[in-house]
Amino acid sequence: MLAALFDANQGVRTKALDYLHGTLHHQNTLYEATVPAARYAAAILPDPRTTWAVDKKRHDFPGCMRAELLAWIASVANEVTNEAEALCQRLGLPLDEYPPAVGIREIRPLLFSASLLCTEDTDRHVREAALTACIPLLDDPQLVGHRGDLVPLIREVLGTSELWQHRERAIDALDSWGEDSSGLVGQRNPFQFCDSDLLHDDSSAWLTDPRSTEGYSEEPPF
Numbered sequence: 001m002l003a004a005l006f007d008a009n010q011g012v013r014t015k016a017l018d019y020l021h022g023t024l025h026h027q028n029t030l031y032e033a034t035v036p037a038a039r040y041a042a043a044i045l046p047d048p049r050t051t052w053a054v055d056k057k058r059h060d061f062p063g064c065m066r067a068e069l070l071a072w073i074a075s076v077a078n079e080v081t082n083e084a085e086a087l088c089q090r091l092g093l094p095l096d097e098y099p100p101a102v103g104i105r106e107i108r109p110l111l112f113s114a115s116l117l118c119t120e121d122t123d124r125h126v127r128e129a130a131l132t133a134c135i136p137l138l139d140d141p142q143l144v145g146h147r148g149d150l151v152p153l154i155r156e157v158l159g160t161s162e163l164w165q166h167r168e169r170a171i172d173a174l175d176s177w178g179e180d181s182s183g184l185v186g187q188r189n190p191f192q193f194c195d196s197d198l199l200h201d202d203s204s205a206w207l208t209d210p211r212s213t214e215g216y217s218e219e220p221p222f
Contacts, residue, residue, distance in 0.1 A: 002040050005065065006049050013065060014055040020072050030079050035103035038076050041069045042107075042114035051123070061163065063125030070118060070129035073111055077136035080104050108140040116146075119153055128166050131158050135173045147177050159184040 001023075004016035024037045044050060050066035061071065078084065085095050095101040115137065118130035131154055138147050151174065158170035159181075167186050174181035 002037065005044070005069075006047070010053060010055060013052060017054055017065065017068055017072075020069075021075075025072065025076055028075065028079060030076065030098070030100035030104060032100055032103075034076060034100055035107065038073060038104060038111060039107060041073055042111050045069060045114050045118055061125070061129075061165075063129060064123065066118065066121070067123070067125045067129040070115060070126065070133045073115060074129070074133040074136060076104055077108065077111060077133060080108070081136045081139045105140070108137050109142055112137040112140070112143050112146070119150075119157075124157070127157050128161050128163070132166065132169055135169065147179075151177070151179050155184065 001016050001019040004012050004019075007013050007016065020037060020041070024031060024034050045066060050069060051064045054065050054068060056062070061067070063071075080095060080101050088095050095105070112134060115130050115133040118126055119134065121127050121130065131150070134146075134150060135154070138144055138150070154170045154173060158166045158173075161167050161170075164186060167184060171181045171184050171186050173179075174184075
């Protein structure tokens with residue numbers, strides 16, 4: 001399935017990508033196989049074939065397969081952050097007693113190096129995805145010193161993204177690091193995307209519609 005990420009058929013590539021999400025990281029779970037898969041995903045990021053397209057559903061973030069792989073790495077990294085560790089401790093499930101979590105922690109420097117290179121990509125969607133991958137990886141004690149270096153990029157790229165999720169990710173990261181997040185605008189209306197069926201065009205439901213301050217084509221039914 002991992003090799004199929006480079007298949008010439010876009011549908012086959014999409015199925016392989018779905019395997020990463022739906023099997024190797026199902027509902028944000030880390031499995032033993034997630035660790036080598038993450039190493040593989042990081043290793044292939046520079047390959048030109050990762051700029052190939054994959055099928056998109058209505059609520060998918062925009063971007064090529066490289067952006068999707070980075071988003072997957074970000075999701076995997078989110079499961080071993082300091083916040084995730086604190087939550088697991090409260091639940092009596094320490095991460096250091098779960099081998100897949102230990103494995104992902106051990107390769108965070110490798111994942112960060114691969115993701116950091118993509119912050120210079122010519123494709124903005126890839127740059128945004130790369131930064132979202134870097135942020136949780138910087139909880140690693142070996143990497144925490146790189147936070148200050150990424151602050152300007154987080155403000156300039158994620159902080160100005162068309163995607164409100166990325167803008168809010170920038171605000172959350174800067175605030176948690178004790179950095180200035182003033183001037184960045186997150187999601188003004190938390191209910192804006194509750195019912196995407198109210199958007200009657202074919203644009204992504206995740207994008208802010210500049211023609212409407214609330215994102216609705218008609219008054220909400222509540």
